[in-house]
Amino acid sequence: MKFTLSWLYDHLDTEASVQQIADKLTAIGLEVEEVTNPAEALAPFVVAEVLTAERHPQADKLQVLSVDAGDGPLQVVCGAPNARAGMKGVFGPPGAYVPGSGFTLKVAAIRGVESNGMMCSVRELELGDEHDGIIELPADAPVGQSFAAFAGLDDPVFDIALTPNRPDCLGVRGIARDLAAAGLGSLREQPIRPVESRCANPVSIHVEDGSGCHAFAGRYIRRVTNGPSPEWLRKRLIAVGLRPISALVDITNFFSIDQARPLHVYDAAKLQGGITARRGRTGERFVALNDKEYEVVSDDCVIADDARVLGLGGVIGGEDTGVSEGTTEVLLECAWFDPETIGAAGRRHQIHTDARARFERGADPLVLEPMVEAATAMILELCGGEPSQITLASAADWADITVPRFVPLRPERVESLAGVHIPGDEQAAILERLGFTLETAGWVPPGWRPDIDGEADLVEEIARIHGFDRVPATPLERAPGVARPTATPSQRMERRVRRAAAARGLDEAVTWSFIAEEEAAPFGRDLQEPAWILANPISEDMKVMRPSLLPGLLAAARRNLDRGASSVRLFELGRRYLPGGEKPTVGILLAGEAIPRDWQSGKARPFSPYDAKAEVLALLDSVGAPVANLQVFADAGPTWHPGRSAKLGLGPKTIVASFGEMHPRVARRFDVPAGTQAAEIYLDAIPAQRTSGRARPAFTPPALQAITRDFAFVVPLELAADQLVRAIRGADRALITGARVFDRYQPEGGELSLAVEIVLQPTEKTLTEAEISAVSERIVGAATKLGARLRS
Amino acid sequence: MSDVEQTLGRIAAAGDLQALDAARVEALGKNGWVTALLKTLGGMTPDERQVRGPEIQGVRARVTEAIAERKEQLVSAELERRLATERLDLSLPAPERPQGTVHPVSQVMDELAEIFADLGFAVAEGPEIETDWYNFTALNMPESHPARAMHDTFYCEPRDGEPARVLRTHTSPVQIRAMEKHGAPLRVIAPGRVYRSDSDATHTPMFHQVEGIVIDRAIHLGHLKWTLETFLKAFFERDDIAIRMRPSYFPFTEPSAEVDVGWSMEKGRRVVGGQEGWMEVLGSGMVHPRVIAAAGLDPNEWQGFAFGTGIDRLAMLKYGMNDLRQFFDGDIRWLKHYGFAALAIPTLSAGVGA
Numbered sequence A: 001m002k003f004t005l006s007w008l009y010d011h012l013d014t015e016a017s018v019q020q021i022a023d024k025l026t027a028i029g030l031e032v033e034e035v036t037n038p039a040e041a042l043a044p045f046v047v048a049e050v051l052t053a054e055r056h057p058q059a060d061k062l063q064v065l066s067v068d069a070g071d072g073p074l075q076v077v078c079g080a081p082n083a084r085a086g087m088k089g090v091f092g093p094p095g096a097y098v099p100g101s102g103f104t105l106k107v108a109a110i111r112g113v114e115s116n117g118m119m120c121s122v123r124e125l126e127l128g129d130e131h132d133g134i135i136e137l138p139a140d141a142p143v144g145q146s147f148a149a150f151a152g153l154d155d156p157v158f159d160i161a162l163t164p165n166r167p168d169c170l171g172v173r174g175i176a177r178d179l180a181a182a183g184l185g186s187l188r189e190q191p192i193r194p195v196e197s198r199c200a201n202p203v204s205i206h207v208e209d210g211s212g213c214h215a216f217a218g219r220y221i222r223r224v225t226n227g228p229s230p231e232w233l234r235k236r237l238i239a240v241g242l243r244p245i246s247a248l249v250d251i252t253n254f255f256s257i258d259q260a261r262p263l264h265v266y267d268a269a270k271l272q273g274g275i276t277a278r279r280g281r282t283g284e285r286f287v288a289l290n291d292k293e294y295e296v297v298s299d300d301c302v303i304a305d306d307a308r309v310l311g312l313g314g315v316i317g318g319e320d321t322g323v324s325e326g327t328t329e330v331l332l333e334c335a336w337f338d339p340e341t342i343g344a345a346g347r348r349h350q351i352h353t354d355a356r357a358r359f360e361r362g363a364d365p366l367v368l369e370p371m372v373e374a375a376t377a378m379i380l381e382l383c384g385g386e387p388s389q390i391t392l393a394s395a396a397d398w399a400d401i402t403v404p405r406f407v408p409l410r411p412e413r414v415e416s417l418a419g420v421h422i423p424g425d426e427q428a429a430i431l432e433r434l435g436f437t438l439e440t441a442g443w444v445p446p447g448w449r450p451d452i453d454g455e456a457d458l459v460e461e462i463a464r465i466h467g468f469d470r471v472p473a474t475p476l477e478r479a480p481g482v483a484r485p486t487a488t489p490s491q492r493m494e495r496r497v498r499r500a501a502a503a504r505g506l507d508e509a510v511t512w513s514f515i516a517e518e519e520a521a522p523f524g525r526d527l528q529e530p531a532w533i534l535a536n537p538i539s540e541d542m543k544v545m546r547p548s549l550l551p552g553l554l555a556a557a558r559r560n561l562d563r564g565a566s567s568v569r570l571f572e573l574g575r576r577y578l579p580g581g582e583k584p585t586v587g588i589l590l591a592g593e594a595i596p597r598d599w600q601s602g603k604a605r606p607f608s609p610y611d612a613k614a615e616v617l618a619l620l621d622s623v624g625a626p627v628a629n630l631q632v633f634a635d636a637g638p639t640w641h642p643g644r645s646a647k648l649g650l651g652p653k654t655i656v657a658s659f660g661e662m663h664p665r666v667a668r669r670f671d672v673p674a675g676t677q678a679a680e681i682y683l684d685a686i687p688a689q690r691t692s693g694r695a696r697p698a699f700t701p702p703a704l705q706a707i708t709r710d711f712a713f714v715v716p717l718e719l720a721a722d723q724l725v726r727a728i729r730g731a732d733r734a735l736i737t738g739a740r741v742f743d744r745y746q747p748e749g750g751e752l753s754l755a756v757e758i759v760l761q762p763t764e765k766t767l768t769e770a771e772i773s774a775v776s777e778r779i780v781g782a783a784t785k786l787g788a789r790l791r792s
Numbered sequence B: 001m002s003d004v005e006q007t008l009g010r011i012a013a014a015g016d017l018q019a020l021d022a023a024r025v026e027a028l029g030k031n032g033w034v035t036a037l038l039k040t041l042g043g044m045t046p047d048e049r050q051v052r053g054p055e056i057q058g059v060r061a062r063v064t065e066a067i068a069e070r071k072e073q074l075v076s077a078e079l080e081r082r083l084a085t086e087r088l089d090l091s092l093p094a095p096e097r098p099q100g101t102v103h104p105v106s107q108v109m110d111e112l113a114e115i116f117a118d119l120g121f122a123v124a125e126g127p128e129i130e131t132d133w134y135n136f137t138a139l140n141m142p143e144s145h146p147a148r149a150m151h152d153t154f155y156c157e158p159r160d161g162e163p164a165r166v167l168r169t170h171t172s173p174v175q176i177r178a179m180e181k182h183g184a185p186l187r188v189i190a191p192g193r194v195y196r197s198d199s200d201a202t203h204t205p206m207f208h209q210v211e212g213i214v215i216d217r218a219i220h221l222g223h224l225k226w227t228l229e230t231f232l233k234a235f236f237e238r239d240d241i242a243i244r245m246r247p248s249y250f251p252f253t254e255p256s257a258e259v260d261v262g263w264s265m266e267k268g269r270r271v272v273g274g275q276e277g278w279m280e281v282l283g284s285g286m287v288h289p290r291v292i293a294a295a296g297l298d299p300n301e302w303q304g305f306a307f308g309t310g311i312d313r314l315a316m317l318k319y320g321m322n323d324l325r326q327f328f329d330g331d332i333r334w335l336k337h338y339g340f341a342a343l344a345i346p347t348l349s350a351g352v353g354a
Helices: A005-011 A020-027 A170-182 A229-237 A247-259 A339-349 A354-361 A365-383 A398-403 A412-418 A426-434 A455-466 A490-504 A517-524 A549-562 A609-621 A664-669 A721-730 A769-785 B001-014 B017-028 B033-043 B044-085 B102-119 B173-182 B222-238 B289-294 B311-319 B324-327 B333-338
Strands: A002-004 A031-036 A046-055 A063-068 A072-079 A088-092 A108-110 A113-115 A157-161 A205-207 A212-224 A262-266 A274-279 A285-287 A293-295 A302-303 A308-312 A329-338 A386-394 A436-441 A441-444 A568-577 A581-595 A629-632 A640-649 A654-661 A677-682 A707-715 A736-745 A752-760 B130-131 B165-167 B186-195 B205-216 B244-251 B253-266 B269-272 B275-288 B303-310
Touching: A002 A005, A002 A229, A002 A426, A005 A020, A005 A157, A005 A170, A005 A205, A005 A229, A005 A247, A020 A031, A020 A157, A020 B244, A020 B269, A046 A654, A046 B333, A063 B001, A072 A113, A088 A365, A113 B033, A157 A736, A170 A247, A205 A212, A205 A436, A205 B102, A212 A365, A212 A398, A247 A262, A247 A354, A247 A365, A247 A736, A274 A329, A285 A308, A293 A517, A293 A654, A302 A339, A302 A436, A329 A339, A329 A365, A339 A354, A354 A640, A365 A398, A412 B222, A426 A455, A455 B244, A455 B253, A490 A581, A490 A609, A490 B102, A517 A549, A549 A568, A581 A609, A609 A640, A609 A654, A609 A677, A640 B205, A654 A664, A664 B303, A707 A721, A707 A769, A721 A736, A721 A752, A721 A769, A752 A769, A752 B244, B001 B017, B001 B044, B017 B033, B033 B044, B044 B289, B102 B205, B102 B222, B102 B311, B165 B244, B173 B186, B173 B205, B173 B289, B205 B222, B222 B244, B222 B275, B269 B311, B275 B289, B275 B311, B289 B303, B303 B311, B311 B324
Parallel strands: A205 A274, A205 A386
Antiparallel strands: A002 A157, A031 A157, A046 A063, A046 A088, A063 A072, A108 A113, A212 A329, A212 A386, A262 A329, A274 A302, A285 A293, A302 A308, A436 A441, A568 A581, A581 A677, A629 A640, A640 A654, A654 A677, A707 A752, A736 A752, B130 B165, B186 B205, B205 B303, B244 B253, B253 B269, B253 B275, B275 B303
C-alpha cells in the first residue's frame, strides 16, 4: 500500500516528522518497507529564466542561452527547439546528477562553446516520457527556487507491507486513524453531505441470493462530461503508482486508495436493461478492462445486464460498458461481496486488482450509501451531471452481515495475555479512537474491522497501540535443579549416528525430499504401493517424495565427480516417504576412490562393497544395534548389483540395512561410475536398547590366557563365510569366544578354502590336549554339516 | 704368556663377529688353549693348584672380558652401520584418513536443542506429508482463508480413502500434534523440513524451520519476549542482542508479532548484534484460542505463545553463508568449508557455537 504524505495530511492533522510517522507505523503493525521522496533526486534542480537565446556559432540545431538561476547570468548550450528568451524552465547546475539520463553535469565545451549546466526536459528528470523540448514553467515561477518544491514534488511516498487482516489500511483514512489512535495527531472530520437527487434511477438493480454479492448500491448520473482529471488528482494517482485514465475512472481509483472502498462506473448508455448480480453460467464470456477475455464459471459472482455478463463482481469490470471520453451518463456502483467468493474468483482467473485486494479482505459493509454520496459529490464537481436517487438492492442475508457484533473484554485480560498493565480507561480510549463503541453486550467493532472476532483481538488492538515495546520481558519459570535431558531415544540415535558417520570421514549432505519420477521408479519398485506424488510440483525433477535417500545422494555424487572430485563419501540422515509413513533413514554413498594413489601403494583403490559394509556396521554399532547377531542376506534388491549387495538383519523380516554395489543400470541412469557403493540404514527397524540403569555389568578379567587355533576348510562354492563362522561358534558357545575368517583361497578352477582363526577362552583351568581335540572335533563336525571338510 | 697376548691381539683385531668367534674357539673352545690350561688344574697338587689356579682363572677372565668388550664394539659398530643406511624421508605424506563433516543445518538444530533444553523445552516431531487439517484448519486457517493462498502449498496426488495431504508449509502443525500428544503444560521446539512452491535466489522449495511453543496457565507476551531475547543471545553468543517486536498477523496467533533483531556492520559484514538496523528473523504470538481448542485443550484454562523461524537463515546469519541453494547441493567443497567436525558437539559448558 502506497500513499503520500500530503494524502495522509488530508486525514491526519499532525506535526510529526516523516521519520516519526514511519517509525510509528512500523511500531503499530503497519510495517514501512520504504519511504521515498521524489524531490531528493531533484534537489539540485532550480527554476531558471532564459535571459537571451542566440544561435550557436558552430551548430544549427544548438542555441547558446544566457540563463539566470538566481545567481546572475550563466552561459548554457541547449538543443531544445522550444528554448527562447523570456521563458522559464528547469536548470541543472554542474555537479547535478540527471536521473533520466544517468550522468552528472559538468562544465564542458559543446562544439567550442562553454556550457555551465543544462536546461532539462521532462524525461531527463524522470517525470514523464516527453522529450520534444525543455520543461516550460509558468511565467510567475520564482527564479532560483527548488523546482521540486515549486512543482509540489516534495511529497514523501510511504510504502507499507500490509498484513491480510487489515483491509481498512488499504485506504489512507484507515492508516490515518491508526496513527491518530497511537497519538500521532488527530483524525480530521470528513462529513459527507448527501447530494440532491434530480431524477429517478432508470436502471433496475437486482441481487440474487447466493450470488456472492450481498448488496449493491447504485446511482445513475446523467449529463456528465468525462475528460482528464485535474492536475491534483492526476498527480496523486501517479505518486502512488496508478495511471490516470479519465476523471470518472480516476474518481473510483481515488476512493479505492483514500477510503479502501472500491467503486465502479458503468457507461449507462451501453447497458441493455437492468443490472443483476448473480452466479456465472456456463459458456458466458466477457472482455475485461485489461483487454483479456474471461470465461466465467458457476462459482463466480458476475454483474450482468439483461443481455450479457458485464464483469466479474468485485474483481474486474468489463470493457463493453466501461466509461470513455464520450460517456455522458453513468451508473455508479458501490457493492459488497463475500470475501471468499472474491478470493476464489481472483485465484481462479489470476486477476490481481485493487478491488479484489480490498473485497477479499473484507470491505466495510456499513458505508455503501455514504460512499455513493461522497463519490457522487466528486463526480458532480469534476464532471458535472444530475444524479438520481440511490437504489440499494441486497440479498436476504444483508441484515445478518450488517448487524452489530459484540466482543466482550475483561480489562484484566490485557495484562494476563499481553503481559503489560494498561488501566481500563486507557484501554477504552484506545478502542474508541480506533472506532469501537462500547455497548452493554461488549465492544462493537467498526464496519471496517471484519478481522475482530474475539477478546484476544481486542487485547492485541490495545497492546499494539499502547506499544509492544512497552511490554516488559518476563522470564519463564525455571524448573528447579539442573536442566533435564529432553532428547527422545530416536533423537539420541539420530544425533549419535550422524556424528559417528562424520567421524568416519563421511560428509553430511541435505538433499531434496522430492525427486524426479524416473529417479524414484527403480527405488520404489519393491514397494507395494505407489509413492507420494506432488500434484503441483515446481518442476518434473521435483515431483515424487523420495522412497530412498540414494537417488538424491547419487545425483549429488555425480555433481561432485563432474566438478573433479576423485573421492566422494556422502551420507544423509533424513526421511524416506513411504505409503506407510515417513521412515528415518541413513543413506551412504561412496563413489570414486577409497584410497587415492600414493607413493607407498602406487595405484588408487576403488571403493568395494566391503567399504560400504564397514560403514554400516560401524554406524549400527554406534547406536547400540546388536551387530554381532546380524545375519547377511545376499542380494539387497532390484537397485543393487545382485551378486555384490546384501541386507543385514536380525532375521529375514527384521532388516536393518542394505549395502553393496549399485546396480550397473542404476549407476548408468545416474551417470555415476560402475562400482559405486552405497548403503541405507533403516533407523526405525533397529530394536530399542534395553535400559537397565547406567551401571555396567561387573568386569572380571579371565584369569587364564586364551589360546588360538587355525582351521582351514574346503567349502562348497555357495557357502557364505558368515554361515561357516556362525556354525563354528555354535560348536561350543562357552569355550569359543572368537571365530574369524583370516584367509580365503581359490586357485584357478580349484576348490574354495576358508581359513578360520578360533579363540578358545578357558575359564576354570588350563585346557588339556584332550579337551582341545574334543572341541576341535566339534568344530570340524559343525563345519562338515555345511558341506565343508578339513583341508588336509 | 705370549699365548695370552697373542689371543688378546687377535680378539682386538677381529673385524667381525665371525673372526671374534674364531678367536674365542681358539682360546675357550673345547680344544682351546685356555680350556686345555684349565684341564691341567685337575692333575695338579693342591699346592701347585693354589699358585697356578688363580693365574689360569685370571687368563680365562681376561680373555672372556676381552671377547665381551670386542663383541659389544662390533655389535654397536654394526648397528651404527645399519642405522646409517636406514633413512626415511619423513617429509613424504603419511596415509590420510578422510575427515567427515556435519551439515550446518544439523549443527544448528543441535545448538537449538541444547539451548532450549536448558529452558526446559523438549524436541517434538511431526510428519512432513501432512493433512490439510493439521497444516491449515487446526491453525485457524479454514478452507477459504486467504492466508492459505499465500502459503504456496505443494499438494499431494489424492489417494483412495485417505484425507488430502499437503507438504507441510511450516512446522506449526507440530504445535497441534504436540498439544494432542503431551497436553499441557507444554514446552517444545519442533525443527524440521518444510516446503513452499517458491524458488529464487533467496527461496528454495524445501527449507528448514523451527517452531517453539509454550502452553501453561499464565504465559503472556512478556514471556515470549524474554524467551526470544534469551534464545537469540545464547544462539548468537552476544550480549548486545536487541530485539524489536512489531504487531503483525498470523491466523494462528493473537496477538501476533514479528520479531526483528538488530544488526551492525563488522569488517564489511552485516552481523547480528548492535542496533545499526533491524532485520526480521522470527514470527511469533500468543497461540490463538481456536488453535488451542483445535488441539483438544480448553482455551479458558490454557494459553501460551508460539514462535517460528528459519533454521537455514539462522545458520546463514551465524556462520556467514550467503546462498541458500548451496545448502542442498551436496557439494563436498561447500560441506568441508561450512560443515562441522564430528566432535564439535554443542554443549552449554563448551559453548553452543563452533
